[in-house]
Amino acid sequence: MKFMLTTSRGIEDLAKKEVEMLLGSAGLKGKVEEKPFDVEGRILTEVEKAYYSDDKGKKREFEIASFLNENSKLLHRVILHISSTKISNLEKGKALQEIYNFVLNSPIEKYIKVSETFAVRGFRKGEHEFTSIDIAKTVGSAIYDKLSKLGTPRVNLDHPxxxxxxxxxxxxxxxxxxxxxxxxxxxxxxxxxxxxxxxKASIANAMIELAGLDGGSIVDPMCGSGTILIELALRGYEGRIIGIEKYKKHLKGAKMNALAAGVIDRIKFIHGDATKLSQYLESVDFATSNLPYGLKIGRKSTIPTLYMKFFAELSEVLGKKGVFITTEKNAIEKAIDENGFKVIHHRLIGHGGLMVHCYVIK
Ligand SMILES: C[S@@+](CC[C@H](N)C(=O)[O-])C[C@H]1O[C@@H](n2cnc3c(N)ncnc32)[C@H](O)[C@@H]1O
Structure with a gap:
């Protein structure tokens, strides 16, 4: 069985590792390939079907898709692969005709009973003359036509x-x-x-992986709604977890989220200012944050000063490593450098249509 797995661009290697670890933990054998066909944000895995015996000794199939959906921290979607190809001509009419023919020749009937309702969701990335709706319509009619040979197909766009x-x-x-x-x-x-x-929670988990945590204390000094810390607590992290946020509204939101996640007792939330970090913490092993960019919140002109003051404070308390993401490359690099930190890893990660810079510093 093949699965196309989706994640954020720039963290495919970490998602691949996670999938390999999950498959291994379930005793499943398979290959995992990142960026199949050079497509970013995708991982292709081919896994042998697996079985187990139920209470009555009956042989049952182990549901790999459910297992991945339930246990992955880094994936966005688990898609059972039916077929894939390269489109030879991207001109609208020709491409859609090629897609229609390709789907008509794909083994659709292996994956759906005619009595079951279905919908097609289209997705498109790149330069095209057609839309994702065109793709969904074309594929939908090919599936409909193919299933028509077996009975009356049932489309349900809302609850398929x-x-x-x-x-x-x-x-x-x-x-x-x-x-x-x-x-x-x-x-x-x-x-x-x-x-x-x-x-995105998947990116929060990528940052957690990049931090290489060892059980030491960790702070998110501008924690917003608490995503990174909540995800860390949900992984069963045993070290001290601290979140600081300047705005009461967000801090209250972070507490509500932690409560909903069942980890409120694991995180110490502080209403405070990251540019005064040493007032709240004498020392901390790790720091991680999705720093304010000035795009959505506040004014962009305040960002360089904020970063400079924050990293100066961080240099007073940080023991081991820090992992930060931001769009503000110049401001963060200046603040990292002028406060005596070294970048030990850098990568770009796709987040909300932007490529954001992720730094691991020491
Ligand atoms: C990009 S958001 C973080 C979002 C968070 N990762 C989440 O998933 O909800 C940056 C946060 O930094 C907070 N912030 C800005 N300046 C701050 C400061 N000086 N001290 C503490 N928090 C600050 C903002 O209020 C905002 O909630």
């Missing part, structure tokens, strides 16, 4: 039993069954307070 996902990324077409459903896995059920600039 089976969701097909049809993606075109540049010239690669991919068709699968979306086992995750319409809500991406990065939208966590604990998020009862929606911070206007919250971080």
């Amino acid at each position: 039993t089976v969701i097909f996902r049809a993606e075109i990324i540049n010239d690669v077409f991919f068709l699968g069954i979306d086992t995750t459903g319409d809500s991406s896995l990065h939208k966590r059920p604990w998020r009862v307070y929606d911070h206007p600039a919250h971080l």
Whole structure:
């Protein structure tokens, strides 16, 4: 069985590692490939079907898709792969005709009974003359026509039993069954307070991985709605976890989120100012934050001073490592450098249509 897994651009290597670890922990054998067809934000895994015996000794299939949906921290979607190809001509009429023919020749009937309702969700990335709606319509009619040979197909766009996902990324077409459903896995059920600039939970987990935590104390000095810390607590982290936030409204939201996640007792939340960090903490092993960019919150001109003051304070208390993300490359690099820190790792991560800079510092 093949699965196309989706995640944020720039963290495919970490997601691949996670998938390998999860498959290994379940005793499953398989290959995991990051960026198949050079497509960013995608991981392809081919896994042998697995079985177990139930209480009555009956052989049952181990549901790999459910297992990944339930346990992954870094993935956005788990899509059962049906077929994929390169589109030879991207001119609108020709591309859509090619997609229609390709889907008509794909083994759709292996994945859906005619009695089941279905919908197609289209997705597109790259330069195209057609829209994701065009893709969904074309694929929908090919599936309909194919199933018509077996009975009367049933389309239900709002509450389908089976969701097909049809993606075109540049010239690669991919068709699968979306086992995750319409809500991406990065939208966590604990998020009862929606911070206007919250971080995707998948990226928060990537930052946690990059920090290489060793059980020491950790602070998010501008924690917003608490995403990184809540995700860390949910992983069962045993070290001290501290969150600081300047605005009461967000701090209250972070507490509400932590309560919903069942980890309120694991995080110490402080109403405070990150530029006065040493007033709240004598020392801390790790620091991590999704720093304010000035795009969504506050004024951009205040960012360089804020970063400079914050990193000066951080240099007083940080023992081990820090992991930060921001769009403000110049401001953070200046603040890191002038306060005696060294960048030990840098990468770009896709977040909300932007590529943000992620730094691990010492
Ligand atoms: C990009 S948001 C963080 C979002 C957070 N990662 C989340 O997922 O909700 C940056 C946060 O920094 C807070 N902030 C800005 N200046 C601050 C300061 N001097 N001290 C503490 N927090 C500050 C903002 O109120 C905002 O909530």
